[in-house]
Amino acid sequence: KMVVASAAMENGQPSFTALTAAAARAAHLVVDGEPVIFADTLALALLGERAEELLSYHTSHGTHPVLAGARAQVTCRSRYTEDALARAAGSGVTQYVILGAGLDSFAYRSGGLAGRRRVRVFEVDHPATQDWKRRALAHARVTVPDGVTFVPADLATGALPGLLAAAGFDSSAPALVSWLGVTMYLTEDAIAATLAAVGALAPGSEVIADYMLPAELRDDAGDTYGSLVAQASAERGEPWLSCLAPDEMADLARAAGLGTVRTVPQRDAIPAALWQRSDALRPADLAMLLHGTVPPRG
Structure with a gap:
């Protein structure tokens, strides 16, 4: 229940959300000014044949609240997660699990931790998303590093621990788990099940997941984005099923066995200096990050 299958995927296309998230990361480097929040230098290549079409929305209508909101959303959550990964790797964590990886390019950007x-x-x-990504990487002549393992999963397959174990994951060693852009498409029960799987990982493991706030907790910018995007997602067959208040998400995480649970609003996900901007990017009360840690056992 970690990833969501849609009609597009059944036709061999990646999920639309994977494409639009990558397009927003790519567009940030084209449309927005300094300072750069997150430099995803491979996002454009991973869009393959859809690159020009998807980027054109941002280049033509970059200040539209939904498009600017999307760019703020994806760059902030990616920046926060990769900063946390760098800290974890610095303290000896050697495994990074990306749930609903989409067109994430961490492993392929030169000089990344995976490359070393x-x-x-x-x-x-x-x-279907993985096949698209591998074709796009090959077309862009980007090699898949030895340290990368693709773990195919859909709604019909088994639980996360078994899938990871079969892929060579060391369950006795801590990992950082990234779970971005997925929870809103899942029921609360499915979110709880995945958090429980993470809670069973080795002590010291961390999870970073984003989730959408319910309408009454959003600000005006967040509510404009939320209502328009939720409607568009539903029309594409990828409806939002869960919007959670921070205390509800924290309760799910604690019930799953996670110890320290932090709630990070978009404004605080990146260094404050990065909000000193002359472009259209502004922090919104739309989504939050959950950052939980598996405590020592005993």
Whole structure:
């Protein structure tokens, strides 16, 4: 229940959300000014044949609240997560699990932790999205590092621990788990089940997940984005099923066995200096990050 299959995937296309998230990361480097929040230098290549079309929305209508909101959303959550990964790797964590990996490019950007073989990357996603990504990487002449393992998963397959174990994951060693852009498409029960799987990982493991706030907790910018995007997602067959208040998400995490649970609003996900901007990016009360840690046992 970690990833969501849609009609597009059944036709061999990646999920639309994977494409739009990558397009927003790519567009940040084209449309927005300094300071750069997050430099995803491979996002454009991973969009393959859809690159020009998807980027054009941002280049033509970059200040539109939904498009600017999308760019703020994806760059902030990616920046926060990769900063946390760098800290974890610095303290000896050698495994990075990306649930619903989509077109995430961490493992392929030159000089990344994966390239130096210090961190093994497990990309968990629907096979259709993974196939698209591998073709796009090959077309862009980007090699898949030895430290990357694709873990195909969809709604019909088994639980996360078994999938990871079969892919060579060391369950006795801590990992950082990234779970971005997925929870809103899942029921609360499915979110709880995945958090429980993370809670069973080795002590010291961390999870970073984003989740959408319910309408009454959003500000005006967040509510404009939320209502328009939720409607568009539903029309594409990828409806939002869960919007959670921070205390509700924290309760799910604690019930799953996670110890320290932090709630990070978009404004606080990146260094404050990065909000000193002359472009359209502004922090919104729309989504939050959950950052939980598996406590020592005993």
